[in-house]
Amino acid sequence: MITVLSGGTGTPKLLQGIKEIVDPSDLSIIVNTLENDYFAGVYVSADIDTVLYTMAGMINEEVWYGVRNDTFTTHERLEELSCPELLRIGDIDRATKIQKTLLMQNHSLQESVDIQAGHMGITSKIIPMSNENSEIKIITDIGELEFHDFLIKHQSEPEVLDLKFSEVAPAEGLIDTIRNSDAVIIGPSNPITSILPILSLKGVKDALKEVPVIAVSPIIGNDSVSGPAAKFMNAMGIEVSSIGVANLYKDFLDAIVIDSQDENLKSALGEIINKVIITNTIMNTLDTKKELAEKILEGIL
Ligand code: GDP
Numbered sequence: 001m002i003t004v005l006s007g008g009t010g011t012p013k014l015l016q017g018i019k020e021i022v023d024p025s026d027l028s029i030i031v032n033t034l035e036n037d038y039f040a041g042v043y044v045s046a047d048i049d050t051v052l053y054t055m056a057g058m059i060n061e062e063v064w065y066g067v068r069n070d071t072f073t074t075h076e077r078l079e080e081l082s083c084p085e086l087l088r089i090g091d092i093d094r095a096t097k098i099q100k101t102l103l104m105q106n107h108s109l110q111e112s113v114d115i116q117a118g119h120m121g122i123t124s125k126i127i128p129m130s131n132e133n134s135e136i137k138i139i140t141d142i143g144e145l146e147f148h149d150f151l152i153k154h155q156s157e158p159e160v161l162d163l164k165f166s167e168v169a170p171a172e173g174l175i176d177t178i179r180n181s182d183a184v185i186i187g188p189s190n191p192i193t194s195i196l197p198i199l200s201l202k203g204v205k206d207a208l209k210e211v212p213v214i215a216v217s218p219i220i221g222n223d224s225v226s227g228p229a230a231k232f233m234n235a236m237g238i239e240v241s242s243i244g245v246a247n248l249y250k251d252f253l254d255a256i257v258i259d260s261q262d263e264n265l266k267s268a269l270g271e272i273i274n275k276v277i278i279t280n281t282i283m284n285t286l287d288t289k290k291e292l293a294e295k296i297l298e299g300i301l
Pocket of ligand 1: 006007008009010011012013047188189190191193194216217218219223224225226227229281282283284
C-alpha cells in the first residue's frame, strides 16, 4: 500500500497521476483538516473535498476546489439576500457539504468521508488527519486572522508574523496506516499549513521513521509554485527553497524530488537527504503528473 500526505492543491494534482499508475484501492490519502470549519451553515472540509473530487474525477482544476462546471445559483441568491458567504460554494459542491454536515450529526468525520467516498465510487481510503475540531490562526501585521479570512478576504496579502494551530489527536488507524505502507509520499503541498499539521500529530514522525518516505518539493527556486507557502515558511524562519523543505522533513525523509530548475541544489541537498531526484515537477498536464508519479515510485519502491 502507498500512503500520500495531502493538502488541497499541489498533492491533488499529483494524485491524478498516481491514480493512473497505482491501483486506487492500494492507496491511502491522509488529508489535512486543520482549517475545517462551518461556513454559511455547512461544514467545510476544503482539502478533503478536493481530494474526494480529485479521486472521483470531478474536481474543478481551475481553482482546485469545488466541482467542474458547477453552477452558483444559491451562492448568488445569498448575495442578493445580503447574506454573502466568504467561500464561493457551487450548488453541486454545496450538496456534498450539506450531506457531510448531516452525516456528522451522528457519525465521525472519518465515517462521513467513507460514506461519501462510497457514493462517489472511490476505492482509495481517504483519511482525515483528525476527527477532532481544530483551529488555525494567522498572526499578521494587521492582527490575528482566521485562515480563510487571510486567504480569501485578505487575498494572502498581509505580512505573516507567526501562526498558531490547535493540537488534535490523529484519526483512529492513521498511525497503523503509515506503519503498514510500502512507501509514504509527502506531496508538494504547503509545508506549513498542509503538511506540518499532519506531521505534528502524536506518533506520526516516529511512524514515518519506520517506512520509506519520499517528498516532492512545492518550492522551485525561492518561491512556491502557487499560493502563500513562501510567506509561511519565512514567518517560521525556514529558508524558502527545497533546502528549507528538506530541513523540515529530514528526520524521516529518505528521498526528495526537486524540479530540474533547481539542479544546482543537488550537492547541498545530498548533504541533508540520502537520495535527490531531479525532474520536471510542474504538473500542468496529465502526462506530466503521470511522469512525476512514475519517477517518485521508481525512486522509493
Ligand atoms: P492548499 O491546501 O490549497 O494550500 O494546497 P496544498 O497545500 O496542497 O498545495 C499548495 C502548494 O502546492 C503550494 O506550495 C505550491 O507551490 C504547490 N504546487 C501547486 N502546483 C504545483 C506543481 O505543479 N508542482 C509543484 N512542485 N508544486 C505545486
